[in-house]
Amino acid sequence: MQVVQLSQYGDADVLEVAERPTPQPEAGRVRVRVTARSVNPADLGSRSGALAVMVPDLAFPAVLGWDFAGTLLDDAAVAAGVTAPDAPADTLPAGTRVAGFVPWFGEAAGDGSYAEVLVVDPTWVAPVPDGVTDAQAAVLGMNALTGAHAADLVAELAGGLDGATVLVTGASGPVGAAAVRDAVGRGARVLAVGSADDDAFVAGLGAEVLPRTDAAGIAAAARAAVPGGVDAVFNAGLASHELLDAVRDGGVFVSATRGYMPEAARGVVVDGVHVEPDAPRLASLLRDAADGTLPARVAEELPLAGAADAHRRLADGGLRGKLVLVS
Numbered sequence: 001m002q003v004v005q006l007s008q009y010g011d012a013d014v015l016e017v018a019e020r021p022t023p024q025p026e027a028g029r030v031r032v033r034v035t036a037r038s039v040n041p042a043d044l045g046s047r048s049g050a051l052a053v054m055v056p057d058l059a060f061p062a063v064l065g066w067d068f069a070g071t072l073l074d075d076a077a078v079a080a081g082v083t084a085p086d087a088p089a090d091t092l093p094a095g096t097r098v099a100g101f102v103p104w105f106g107e108a109a110g111d112g113s114y115a116e117v118l119v120v121d122p123t124w125v126a127p128v129p130d131g132v133t134d135a136q137a138a139v140l141g142m143n144a145l146t147g148a149h150a151a152d153l154v155a156e157l158a159g160g161l162d163g164a165t166v167l168v169t170g171a172s173g174p175v176g177a178a179a180v181r182d183a184v185g186r187g188a189r190v191l192a193v194g195s196a197d198d199d200a201f202v203a204g205l206g207a208e209v210l211p212r213t214d215a216a217g218i219a220a221a222a223r224a225a226v227p228g229g230v231d232a233v234f235n236a237g238l239a240s241h242e243l244l245d246a247v248r249d250g251g252v253f254v255s256a257t258r259g260y261m262p263e264a265a266r267g268v269v270v271d272g273v274h275v276e277p278d279a280p281r282l283a284s285l286l287r288d289a290a291d292g293t294l295p296a297r298v299a300e301e302l303p304l305a306g307a308a309d310a311h312r313r314l315a316d317g318g319l320r321g322k323l324v325l326v327s
């Protein structure tokens, strides 16, 4: 099978296409013929070494990639609550279209989804409904789950979302978009900042759109809209520490990345979200995508062997949706 691997940290040129033996069936694991995986900011940091601290014992050559969509090669004894039409309870048969993600900063370090066949824990996979393409499922596999888990964390720390005011940055990306949609659905008033010229998309999630400026400007706009400050911020957009000023005293600040967690001040609780496999929740999110109530934007599909090009394009910015590597 084809993989894209790296043998050292560096720029996109370190990504090399290689052949490896196709994995054989393994007890307690299932194989997925991967047809789509999205290219994510974490992949760039994992390739460059900027995120090496997350995987200090990474063995080279390493295969990148968190999320996946594709077809089961083996029957899967899936997580409780995960079902598919016409499938026996708690089982998805070989041939089922599935999506999920592998914990690349954990037990899957170096064994990611930039491979034609991936070996995974069967409890990590969720069925992909008709109406959702493999590329769209790959956009959601890790990212929508992260946004949903972020909304859970904000709700837990803020004592609920109904009636709360929440500011979300990065609302044009799938993490922020899923968080906005979830928070709106739970009764929050959501202010959101997306990419420049993407207001219609962000407004369509049910948010009040704030202009994309620097963190201090975003915080000032939030304070103008909500005098005294919002109850909670979810920073999925890498806005710098000044964004803390948007939160009221004693509020909540949740970050998608460690580097964007400010020091706690004024009684604000600061925390980070860490996505965990959660197949029942992912199955629900995929059904929402099929219903058209959760967006899954694909900027472009590229061949798996074009991973280096995709990394360069993601680094250049300006995308609307994910680049998805297909095989």
Ligand SMILES: NC(=O)c1ccc[n+]([C@@H]2O[C@H](COP(=O)([O-])OP(=O)(O)OC[C@H]3O[C@@H](n4cnc5c(N)ncnc54)[C@H](OP(=O)(O)O)[C@@H]3O)[C@@H](O)[C@H]2O)c1
Binding pocket: 040, 041, 042, 142, 143, 146, 169, 170, 171, 172, 173, 174, 175, 176, 193, 194, 195, 196, 212, 213, 215, 236, 237, 238, 239, 240, 255, 256, 257, 273, 274, 275, 317, 318, 319, 321
């Ligand atoms: N903790 C976890 O478990 C976990 C899991 C998955 C993802 N993540 C992280 O979550 C973040 C979002 O992921 P994603 O896939 O949705 O990313 P994405 O597709 O790259 O979208 C990020 C969005 O943030 C915007 N943005 C960038 N800098 C900003 C700033 N200074 N102020 C306001 N907005 C800004 C971007 O706009 P432009 O493109 O226009 O700049 C874009 O709309 C990433 O940092 C990712 O690494 C964390």
